[in-house]
């Protein structure tokens with residue numbers, strides 16, 4: 586909570602002038618948001634310090650437990666009478682991890698949306714420090730927005746989840762680029778095909794140049810992932826043609842109740858689809874069949890075309906990993 590610089594205490598080995606000199610050249614530390622007067626270890630990330638408890642960290646993380654079980658060297662840097670541990674994490678990521686461990690309600694309550702950078706921190710540090718519950722909560726939030734099951738794609742693809750409330754407050758389509766990066770780094774392979782599908786809906790500028798998120802982090806597709814995305818777009822376009830094929834076939838359903846009416850409706854929709862809908866939905870192979878219900882066909886025709894459409898949609902889903910050139914990397918579809 587405070588930005589007050591923390592006066593550095595001399596190391597225990599003050600008698601060694603060379604080391605003291607090295608310390609003098611370091612910047613002043615800022616006190617981080619988490620500071621317990623009864624804490625017994627000070628974590629340092631960038632220039633920020635956090636006074637916390639070894640027991641709390643060890644209880645949640647085998648990595649911290651191992652770190653603290655190693656005997657402390659005699660010349661260990663001390664701050665406020667506590668041993669100081671330098672971590673390579675960003676101070677923002679560490680703040681989120683410690684807030685989650687000490688005051689976790691907000692982080693683990695899946696009715697409370699969190700900003701993307703908090704979820705990203707939970708995933709990154711949950712993986713690094715082997716805090717499984719933190720990692721699991723982050724993955725759950727990501728999957729709400731990038732679903733790994735077809736039944737969770739309802740309607741056209743949107744940034745808001747089609748089922749349930751948003752769990753990431755500032756999630757936008759471009760975050761799919763960040764999800765791909767995180768999924769590769771943390772081996773969350775089930776997120777990759779749907780994240781590439783979401784990415785394929787983006788404008789080419791975002792695909793080529795990347796995206797700076799609200800926390801100022803720049804995310805960009807690797808060259809190989811850009812290639813995967815472009816290959817996927819070609820396949821999605823083909824799938825879309827199959828999905829809408831019935832509009833071009835001259836056949837109504839075998840059990841059509843109003844043949845001339847339905848044929849007329851199909852011709853009308855064909856024109857509307859080509860001029861309006863197709864360009865906007867060209868990569869949306871997973872759009873559900875809700876739009877067919879709006880065509881005002883007779884019931885047998887509606888049922889028939891929904892059945893055909895859903896078959897092609899499910900085929901697109903099964904082929905998603907293949908479309909994005911990762912069938913040998915990802916087990917897909919997930920159970």
Ligand SMILES: [Zn+2]
Pocket residue numbers: 837838840841842843844847882883884885886887
């Ligand atoms: Zn009909």
